[in-house]
Amino acid sequence: MVYSRSRHAAGRRAGGSLASACFAGPGGKWGAGAGTLRRFIVQGWRICTIRGIAVEINYTWLVMFGLFMISFSYLLRPLRPEQPAWSWVAGAAASLIFVCSVLLHELCHSLVALSLGLPVKRITLFIFGGVAQVEGEVQSPRAEFLMAAAGPASSFALAAGFWLLGGRNLEPSRAQSLLGGVLALSALINLRLGEFNMLPGLPLDGGRVLHSILWGVTGDEYRSTRITAFFGQVLGGLFMVAGGVLAWLMNSMGSGMWIFFIGWLILSVAGAEGRQATVKRVLRGLQVGQVMHWPLVTLPVNMNLAYAVQEYAATRAQPFYPVVDEQGQVVGVLDRAGLQQVEPARWSQVAVGQVMAPVDAQAMTIGVSAPATEALLRMRQNERGWLLVTSPESQPLGLVTESAILAAAQHRSGPAAA
Numbered sequence: 001m002v003y004s005r006s007r008h009a010a011g012r013r014a015g016g017s018l019a020s021a022c023f024a025g026p027g028g029k030w031g032a033g034a035g036t037l038r039r040f041i042v043q044g045w046r047i048c049t050i051r052g053i054a055v056e057i058n059y060t061w062l063v064m065f066g067l068f069m070i071s072f073s074y075l076l077r078p079l080r081p082e083q084p085a086w087s088w089v090a091g092a093a094a095s096l097i098f099v100c101s102v103l104l105h106e107l108c109h110s111l112v113a114l115s116l117g118l119p120v121k122r123i124t125l126f127i128f129g130g131v132a133q134v135e136g137e138v139q140s141p142r143a144e145f146l147m148a149a150a151g152p153a154s155s156f157a158l159a160a161g162f163w164l165l166g167g168r169n170l171e172p173s174r175a176q177s178l179l180g181g182v183l184a185l186s187a188l189i190n191l192r193l194g195e196f197n198m199l200p201g202l203p204l205d206g207g208r209v210l211h212s213i214l215w216g217v218t219g220d221e222y223r224s225t226r227i228t229a230f231f232g233q234v235l236g237g238l239f240m241v242a243g244g245v246l247a248w249l250m251n252s253m254g255s256g257m258w259i260f261f262i263g264w265l266i267l268s269v270a271g272a273e274g275r276q277a278t279v280k281r282v283l284r285g286l287q288v289g290q291v292m293h294w295p296l297v298t299l300p301v302n303m304n305l306a307y308a309v310q311e312y313a314a315t316r317a318q319p320f321y322p323v324v325d326e327q328g329q330v331v332g333v334l335d336r337a338g339l340q341q342v343e344p345a346r347w348s349q350v351a352v353g354q355v356m357a358p359v360d361a362q363a364m365t366i367g368v369s370a371p372a373t374e375a376l377l378r379m380r381q382n383e384r385g386w387l388l389v390t391s392p393e394s395q396p397l398g399l400v401t402e403s404a405i406l407a408a409a410q411h412r413s414g415p416a417a418a
């Protein structure tokens with residue numbers, strides 16, 4: 001009696017935790033609610049690189065792996081109760097299969113993105129699932145559909161594979177052996193992974209699939225985003241409520257908290273995507289040159305730091321100073337961190353070029369006539385909040401910041417939209 005109760009609890013725990021979200025796709029573009037997700041996934045350990053995509057594991061992933069291993073072990077224990085050690089091995093195996101399944105799901109999004117010409121920076125696995133950071137924007141509903149559907153399709157295919165291998169079984173408790181239990185559990189995990197992510201709200205895959213269909217049918221990308229982002233917010237809210245009910249009323253704290261936080265993450269990322277769609281629409285037609293700060297103070301590469309600080313930096317406060325060579329081409333940037341590498345007493349002996357940070361032209365500069373929305377996108381990607389504005393001849397002209405563009409958006413939308 002006691003035994004079956006604990007088994008039921010373990011099953012419920014595993015079932016609840018199987019809600020694993022995928023934040024793949026061009027969501028990475030506008031940062032999939034960049035701020036919200038970034039707070040979770042600051043950085044990860046790189047475990048490998050697949051076709052140029054860095055695969056990273058965030059430290060919160062360890063918590064997930066541990067929780068799943070415990071849940072799965074308890075779930076599988078009745079299959080060989082006389083040897084509990086084996087249930088731990090099986091639990092660890094199932095947990096590893098789960099992680100690989102999430103990784104494969106993200107890889108499928110990423111490989112389709114690459115085939116569509118969209119670079120993929122990295123895949124990060126974290127406590128609530130995975131993120132494939134796709135750069136750039138999808139150009140058509142068809143491309144978005146293919147990219148979004150690829151992940152769940154891989155999960156459903158894996159589910160079918162494990163289901164067949166395990167003797168067409170989806171219930172671990174009905175398996176004849178531990179191996180059968182692991183296979184049934186893996187089928188179930190992948191089925192839930194596919195189902196959960198096909199829920200029709202941004203930023204989930206199902207939301208992106210729905211978005212691509214609405215966009216394709218109506219031709220109105222903005223409205224499609226607003227609608228699917230709203231669905232995402234509703235879904236996120238419902239998950240938060242469901243998680244709260246589970247945790248506090250049904251005494252299932254682990255599952256409840258898990259679902260609550262996934263709901264919160266979906267709610268906030270969906271909200272961010274909706275707001276970004278509005279910003280993008282408001283900024284239509286606005287060019288970088290119209291919102292840049294100028295003139296820009298630049299520093300010659302051979303100048304010493306003491307002179308640079310006294311004569312140049314003092315005249316105009318900038319978050320950084322572009323460093324230029326004799327031809328006026330930008331070769332690096334000097335910011336506070338660079339300056340702090342050298343003690344003030346030695347500033348007169350060190351040239352700007354010795355402490356400047358190299359400039360990654362692709363990530364840190366933008367043409368003066370580029371759309372402001374593209375600047376916003378690049379700033380979210382380079383995670384700096386500013387870009388150097390250059391002329392068609394690659395000469396530095398000014399500086400554009402995220403706050404300046406958002407202020408322009410606010411100004412354009414007027415008090416009515418505030």
Ligand SMILES: [Zn+2]
Nearest residue numbers: 022024151205
């Ligand atoms: Zn996905």
